């Protein structure tokens with residue numbers, strides 16, 4: 001490790017990498033003021049796989065098409081509908097919530 005080199009811990013993988021004096025100068029020339037937070041490996045990884053998703057295959061979300069009991073429109077829901085139970089779309093849910101009759105105590 002030469003003089004002026006910096007040891008940086010990668011924020012992605014935790015590897016300690018050297019940010020050399022030469023690199024620091026090159027960085028400054030480019031106008032960067034912040035030190036790199038990722039090791040060269042992680043920097044390459046991010047460039048190579050934009051938006052790489054974890055999990056891989058078989059992570060397809062199941063969606064149920066349900067007929068709304070309020071407006072008879074079909075809508076999609078990630079939750080499984082219960083047979084015999086009326087299901088409402090998001091719009092009707094909000095509507096029902098807003099127009100719910102409030103119980104008033106009468107004297």
Ligand SMILES: [Zn+2]
Pocket residue numbers: 010011012013014015038039040041042043
């Ligand atoms: Zn890394």
Ligand SMILES: [Zn+2]
Pocket residue numbers: 068069070071072073088089090091092093
């Ligand atoms: Zn509805």
